[in-house]
Amino acid sequence: MSHSEDNNKENVVHSDPVLRVDDVHAGYGKSEILNGISLSIRPGEIVALIGPNGAGKSTLLKVIAGLLKPSSGGVFLRGKNVAKMAVHQRARAGIAFVIQGGAIFPSLTVRDHLQLGSLGAKRRRKQEASVLSLGVLHTVDLPNNDRSGLLSGGQRQALSVATMMATNPSVLLCDEPSAGLAPALANTLIKQIALLSRQQGLPVLWVEQRLGDVLAIADRAVLLMSGKVSSQTDQPKEWLVPEVLSQLTLGKTWERSNG
Amino acid sequence: MNYLGHILVMISIYAMLGGSLNLVAGYTGLPSTCHAAFYGLGAYSTTLLMMSAGLGFFSSLGVSIVVTGLLSLVIALPALRLKGDYFVLATLGFQIIVVALFYNLTNFTGGPNGIPGIPIPRLLGFEFDSVFRYLVLSSIVSACGLFVLWLLINSPFGRLLRAVREDELAAASLGKNVPRLQTLAFAISAGMAAVPGALFAGYIRFIDPTTFTVMESIFILSIVVIGGAGSFWGPIVGAAFMVILPEALRFLELPLAAAANVRQITYGLLLVILMRFRPQGMLGEYKFE
Amino acid sequence: MLLLQLLANGFVIGCNTALLALSFALIYNTTRTFHVAHGATYIASAYACYLFLIQMGWPLIAAMLVAVLVGASLGVAMELVVYAPLARRNASMLVGLLSSLGLYVALVNVVALLFGNETKLLRPGAEASYHFGQVSLSRIQLIEIAAAAIILPIFVILLNLTTWGKIIRAVRDDAPLANLIGINVPAVRVWVFALGSSLAAIAAILTAMDVGVDPQAGMPVLLTAAVALIVGGVGTFEGPVVGGFVLGLLQSLVVWALSVRWSNAVTFAVLIAFMLFRPGGLVGRRLRLEETQ
Numbered sequence: 001m002s003h004s005e006d007n008n009k010e011n012v013v014h015s016d017p018v019l020r021v022d023d024v025h026a027g028y029g030k031s032e033i034l035n036g037i038s039l040s041i042r043p044g045e046i047v048a049l050i051g052p053n054g055a056g057k058s059t060l061l062k063v064i065a066g067l068l069k070p071s072s073g074g075v076f077l078r079g080k081n082v083a084k085m086a087v088h089q090r091a092r093a094g095i096a097f098v099i100q101g102g103a104i105f106p107s108l109t110v111r112d113h114l115q116l117g118s119l120g121a122k123r124r125r126k127q128e129a130s131v132l133s134l135g136v137l138h139t140v141d142l143p144n145n146d147r148s149g150l151l152s153g154g155q156r157q158a159l160s161v162a163t164m165m166a167t168n169p170s171v172l173l174c175d176e177p178s179a180g181l182a183p184a185l186a187n188t189l190i191k192q193i194a195l196l197s198r199q200q201g202l203p204v205l206w207v208e209q210r211l212g213d214v215l216a217i218a219d220r221a222v223l224l225m226s227g228k229v230s231s232q233t234d235q236p237k238e239w240l241v242p243e244v245l246s247q248l249t250l251g252k253t254w255e256r257s258n259g
Numbered sequence: 260m261n262y263l264g265h266i267l268v269m270i271s272i273y274a275m276l277g278g279s280l281n282l283v284a285g286y287t288g289l290p291s292t293c294h295a296a297f298y299g300l301g302a303y304s305t306t307l308l309m310m311s312a313g314l315g316f317f318s319s320l321g322v323s324i325v326v327t328g329l330l331s332l333v334i335a336l337p338a339l340r341l342k343g344d345y346f347v348l349a350t351l352g353f354q355i356i357v358v359a360l361f362y363n364l365t366n367f368t369g370g371p372n373g374i375p376g377i378p379i380p381r382l383l384g385f386e387f388d389s390v391f392r393y394l395v396l397s398s399i400v401s402a403c404g405l406f407v408l409w410l411l412i413n414s415p416f417g418r419l420l421r422a423v424r425e426d427e428l429a430a431a432s433l434g435k436n437v438p439r440l441q442t443l444a445f446a447i448s449a450g451m452a453a454v455p456g457a458l459f460a461g462y463i464r465f466i467d468p469t470t471f472t473v474m475e476s477i478f479i480l481s482i483v484v485i486g487g488a489g490s491f492w493g494p495i496v497g498a499a500f501m502v503i504l505p506e507a508l509r510f511l512e513l514p515l516a517a518a519a520n521v522r523q524i525t526y527g528l529l530l531v532i533l534m535r536f537r538p539q540g541m542l543g544e545y546k547f548e
Numbered sequence: 549m550l551l552l553q554l555l556a557n558g559f560v561i562g563c564n565t566a567l568l569a570l571s572f573a574l575i576y577n578t579t580r581t582f583h584v585a586h587g588a589t590y591i592a593s594a595y596a597c598y599l600f601l602i603q604m605g606w607p608l609i610a611a612m613l614v615a616v617l618v619g620a621s622l623g624v625a626m627e628l629v630v631y632a633p634l635a636r637r638n639a640s641m642l643v644g645l646l647s648s649l650g651l652y653v654a655l656v657n658v659v660a661l662l663f664g665n666e667t668k669l670l671r672p673g674a675e676a677s678y679h680f681g682q683v684s685l686s687r688i689q690l691i692e693i694a695a696a697a698i699i700l701p702i703f704v705i706l707l708n709l710t711t712w713g714k715i716i717r718a719v720r721d722d723a724p725l726a727n728l729i730g731i732n733v734p735a736v737r738v739w740v741f742a743l744g745s746s747l748a749a750i751a752a753i754l755t756a757m758d759v760g761v762d763p764q765a766g767m768p769v770l771l772t773a774a775v776a777l778i779v780g781g782v783g784t785f786e787g788p789v790v791g792g793f794v795l796g797l798l799q800s801l802v803v804w805a806l807s808v809r810w811s812n813a814v815t816f817a818v819l820i821a822f823m824l825f826r827p828g829g830l831v832g833r834r835l836r837l838e839e840t841q
Contacts, residue, residue, distance in 0.1 A: 086727075087733075088727045088728075091728055091730035092730040099725075105717070105725065107720075108721065116726075116731065117729050119711070119731070120730030120731075167730055290646075337820055344641060348778070348819065352771075352816030353816070353820075355768075356812075359809060359810060359813035360813070363807070363809050363810060474767075480649070481650075516664075524653075527650045527651065527654030527657065528650065528654050530646055530649060531630060531650040531651055531654070534647040535647070538643055547640055548639070548640050548642075
């Protein structure tokens with residue numbers, strides 16, 4: 001761990017959280033998936049959210065984005081309770097959610113996506129937003145005028161991220177953005193998102209199974225087990241050691257790729 | 260007293276209609292909107308068998324059940340390959356085509372003028388010629404039909420249908436032939452609808468296409484929904500409720516035509532309100548989810 | 549020549565059906581609601597025009613405008629009061645369909661209660677006839693053609709070239725995703741219901757002026773629109789327009805070759821054939837049957 005990285009961490013630690021989740025309980029029908037989760041995300045930090053399947057990682061992201069109503073607890077964006085805000089209002093307030101699978105609008109072009117994404121962004125920042133997304137797009141060399149239904153898997157996923165970036169978010173939620181991609185492509189996409197985050201000071205809450213990639217670039221890592229925060233660390237790279245993680249998860253292993 | 264008898268006859272007819280539709284809509288999860296077509300096919304085939312072939316009421320009824328069940332395959336086989344909105348549209352289409360046939364095949368059906376003068380049903384010389392006597396006939400016949408339905412629902416077949424309704428994929432992966440089960444349920448339901456058709460024909464002794472239209476299909480579906488889909492007693496209670504409702508409205512002393520409109524407004528609103536707040540109806544357990 | 553007259557009549561019916569089909573498609577494509585009660589909006593608008601034009605003697609344009617407004621308001625009310633709450637709790641298609649059926653039955657009977665069951669003709673005077681060679685068309689038929697000729701191209705332009713059109717297509721493609729990028733999907737739904745209902749109102753008023761309207765006409769009208777949508781291509785906006793014209797011509801031919809009473813039956817036979825063999829419709833993608841499931 002070099003000195004300069006330490007300094008960056010210090011700057012980050014002393015600001016108010018951009019996103020705060022406070023004792024959230026949530027579930028589908030009768031089953032409770034989240035059993036009292038609290039965490040904060042500070043400006044500029046990349047937080048990796050890992051854990052076994054069913055631990056509630058995607059569910060937490062859905063609650064923050066407004067897709068699922070919590071049975072108790074609160075979500076605060078820059079100190080403001082978003083409970084009464086509908087999904088699209090939260091998006092305009094600054095919560096961007098890249099869902100698993102690379103969702104796009106098949107009948108619209110790449111340009112359309114970016115245009116629609118930046119519609120809600122405040123005028124003076126539209127320029128920044130486009131630059132952000134084009135940055136992501138460049139790495140996978142996207143065509144601009146065809147229906148995006150014709151794009152390949154990797155291009156779709158990149159477009160998905162770019163569209164969310166175009167909304168000029170205050171915080172980015174990612175649910176396995178590189179899932180299903182070939183290792184090299186996945187690695188590139190992950191690095192690109194991390195780069196954009198650093199450039200713009202955009203905090204990211206990142207659900208990921210590719211532990212090797214995400215723990216290498218994250219500032220913090222949070223381990224979720226059975227709907228609760230089981231442990232956290234400011235030194236995510238330590239969790240790359242299999243014995244350490246095994247101990248934390250009490251020996252439970254899960255499907256993960258160490259790309 | 261005749262008035263009360265009349266109400267009870269109609270309840271027994273609609274209970275059977277609701278019960279038979281419940282098999283397919285409530286227990287199997289297939290929202291068929293062509294049930295009035297089978298009701299009509301039962302009525303017309305029984306009538307034709309009695310009047311042109313000279314068969315007795317009960318023999319005609321028996322043949323009519325089989326004929327209607329078989330005819331239902333004409334729509335069941337294509338429609339069951341479709342899902343959701345498409346299935347509903349297909350059954351709606353069949354309903355409309357069948358009514359068009361009732362109107363147009365004048366040589367068989369009498370066209371828009373219908374078929375008057377249907378003979379009174381008789382059994383061993385005993386004529387069911389008064390309201391009270393007909394009530395005995397229709398109650399017993401309907402009760403038998405509903406008993407058969409009850410047996411089906413509580414048999415392994417019934418359990419399979421519910422399994423298919425809850426999760427088709429799971430049922431299929433367990434090796435159950437889902438299309439065959441659905442087709443069977445559909446055909447049985449259609450055959451059973453022929454029974455109230457025959458009862459209606461023998462009671463009113465006149466049938467015409469206006470009794471068996473799309474609105475009637477929606478009405479029967481409402482009986483199932485309001486009474487409670489997926490419950491045995493639901494459609495029976497629903498039928499009683501829906502038949503008594505317009506009679507209760509008589510106390511408002513509305514002119515005759517207005518009464519019919521008010522009745523329909525009431526059950527239309529009931530459908531909307533139920534779907535919003537209590538989709539399982541009065542007694543049901545299936546919420547159409 | 550009879551054939552030319554037939555084609556001309558079919559074309560006029562096609563114009564009206566295309567408008568109707570587009571109105572239904574706008575709502576179905578973007579909200580995935582099988583809005584059976586659209587037929588009730590149709591009826592209510594025609595009768596509203598009857599009320600203002602014939603019973604209250606208002607000038608034609610005023611009566612028509614207010615009637616369209618009535619239709620739009622009704623559609624919006626149904627979305628706000630019935631469909632939106634169901635969408636919020638992720639209710640299934642069946643629940644929506646049954647609600648829609650209930651709305652249809654209730655509204656159509658309110659109209660029948662207020663105005664009676666006989667056919668009403670909205671004709672503020674005798675109808676002039678115009679001759680084009682061997683084909684003759686009434687004034688109202690010409691207006692129907694004009695309405696389609698103006699409205700349909702406007703929609704095509706709006707849908708494909710404006711930002712608003714892109715928003716509609718985004719919501720059509722993936723409504724939850726549209727929500728996530730900040731598009732106010734609930735508001736889009738309301739707009740689409742307003743627009744779709746307005747178009748249906750226009751089609752209703754024109755038909756009421758041409759051949760008349762009665763409270764029972766809502767269901768066949770609705771079903772024709774649905775068939776045009778499927779035949780043309782579900783999910784597209786151009787498809788139902790094409791489907792509308794095809795059905796209009798088909799119906800005209802059937803009336804001539806068989807009789808009016810077969811027209812619905814043939815329409816539905818065509819529907820079932822399309823659903824089985826070409827579910828993507830004429831214009832839509834070549835869907836496999838499995839994709840409709």
